[in-house]
Amino acid sequence: MKTTISVIKADIGSVAGHGLAHPALLKKCEEMLGTAKEEGLLEDFYVTNCGDDTELIMTHRQGEENEEIHQLAFNSFMEATKIARELKLYGAGQDLLSDTFSGNIKGMGPGCAEMEFKERPSDPVVVFCMDKTEPGAFNMPLFKMFADPFNTAGLVIDPSLHNGYTFEIFDVLESKKVELSCPAEMYDALALLGSIGRYVIKRVTRNDDGEIAAAVSTDRLNLMAGKYIGKDDPVAIVRSQSGFPAAGEVVEPFTFPHLVGGWMRGSHNGPIMPVGQNQAYPVRFDGPPRVMALGFQIADCKLVGPNDMFDDPAFDLTREESSRIASYMRRHGPFEPHRLPADEMEYTSLPGVMEKLETRFKDMD
């Protein structure tokens, strides 16, 4: 019998401004998922939030892309949105692009990462949630976990990891995908993965046997809606230990606060800061972008945990470095590379400015 983990998230309203999801929203989602557990649709669940995003972590036997599971997530977000509207929370229901469910939550606004596998005798899983950034923010850390021997010692010294992993990479602009096997095709993979706004890792599988190792939400809300209505803050599920990177190798890439797109108005580069759940509240200039890591053991489709993995003094230095980089980046104000290039900004006044100045632009001599 196989186990499926579905992590489905949406920003359905927050306090103050695009800050923190309100506890009443989490409570409503817990009630809805609790009923589904009693009825046998879900085996287990855990509801949390990373900043203004409400995350539903669910285990079940229904497989990936299951209509009932997606509908359950959608209905939970819809019910919680009613409360968000009553409380006049900021951005109430902002990630729900439609009020009628049409079979699959993909393309309807919420982000979704799912994986199905046969449980090992002991199966540790880490769920990562990011706020104020985009799915490509996972490219570097996932590459390091599964392809960089300077991060993951097991790639070199553990025979069960030694044959490497394959990355399924989505081109989110052209809606195409490609699989690249590492280490053999590492340079080709990096040629794509460096473009974090366009090429994003969707899945990672083990070369030895095709076993699923990681899955990421890649929904680009801004493109789906045809206009900007909210940042597509991503989630990822990563399996660890015994044939996968150790839990410590899975979190190690986040000791480097790499620069990601997002932050204020989804239009700035800033350092990602690894934080415990109680610090997943991006305040300064709506940031800097945050990532939290919840570690679970999966036991007969039940969630044991979570452990709040970045709530660890070993990440204090990274947080400090991230704060320093945030200050350095902020000093650029409206200049690149703090502000994103014009074609990647989620908000832009440039077309209006260009229109106004059109007649004043003269040919250069």
Ligand code: F6R
């Ligand atoms: C970024 C984000 C916030 C908002 C900003 C402006 O993903 O959610 O930084 O973009 O607070 O929000 P509005 O336009 O709603 O005032």
Ligand code: MG
């Ligand atoms: Mg918001």
Ligand code: MG
């Ligand atoms: Mg958010």
